[in-house]
């Protein structure tokens with residue numbers, strides 16, 4: 001039997017325990033592999049959420065401003081596109097963060113008298129709790145059903161809760177955090193959770209001057225560095241590890257040939273870090289891969305849509321053509 005409302009208190013506690021076990025397994029798996037890595041989805045604890053808000057305000061982090069411009073100036077076109085396509089739908093958002101940009105669309109749909117349920121899906125429970133509290137105050141009458149957990153699992157849950165057509169938002173260039181060799185599989189998995197006619201709006205960061213890109217992930221104030229190191233702090237706190245943060249340097253790099261911007265934490269010296277029964281050895285200069293932010297061309301985006309079972313419907317760019325929000329329709 002399906003549990004109808006996964007968000008009840010008991011189920012959230014059970015989910016929290018399962019999430020902690022998964023966190024431990026993923027960390028050990030990543031740090032005992034021949035090339036060490038940590039999964040970027042674990043950046044977002046309550047402190048990570050705050051640091052990401054500060055990254056978005058950094059002058060170098062152009063991505064937010066670009067997508068903000070798109071939503072501020074083109075939200076009516078986006079809303080019209082959606083409303084001309086379907087009149088009865090649920091709005092699902094994958095990784096909403098603070099909804100500063102998607103909020104334009106939430107407000108516009110409400111102003112048009114569209115009756116929809118908003119399902120924010122986020123791995124950060126604190127984000128879901130905040131949105132459940134604040135959105136009904138900001139948009140009186142809006143139905144908000146927060147789904148704390150991983151994108152694909154919770155998209156499945158949203159489908160179980162309601163069989164209405166889905167309009168799914170996946171903004172902020174979060175698709176770029178999926179390694180390019182896995183992006184096709186990820187889009188196919190998204191498509192599998194959706195039905196013909198459903199819409200998916202995805203924000204992609206476009207290829208541009210390499211220095212502009214690198215600077216965005218290497219802000220002068222050091223917030224991105226703190227954001228990366230915060231994951232080590234989280235592992236210390238939640239999994240009882242003994243990372244010495246001062247022994248790791250943050251190193252971002254961008255390769256314009258592949259479009260991959262990658263962040264590493266590099267061990268300053270030979271050391272051992274303990275997590276439960278594991279003693280993880282780091283050689284001096286050994287990198288730990290933290291996050292990828294893949295940049296795309298319009299052609300690559302088009303190919304991704306076609307190969308994963310979507311058809312391009314419309315696209316919205318900022319005035320500098322640095323960022324694009326594409327709307328894909330499930331075929």
Ligand SMILES: C[S@@+](CC[C@H](N)C(=O)[O-])C[C@H]1O[C@@H](n2cnc3c(N)ncnc32)[C@H](O)[C@@H]1O
Nearest residue numbers: 041044095096097122123124149150151171172
């Ligand atoms: C880069 S932020 C983007 C926030 C927002 N969409 C924006 O454009 O400002 C990524 C968001 O996705 C969430 N997130 C990251 N990985 C996730 C995953 N695997 N499943 C669910 N949420 C995830 C984070 O907690 C965070 O809120």
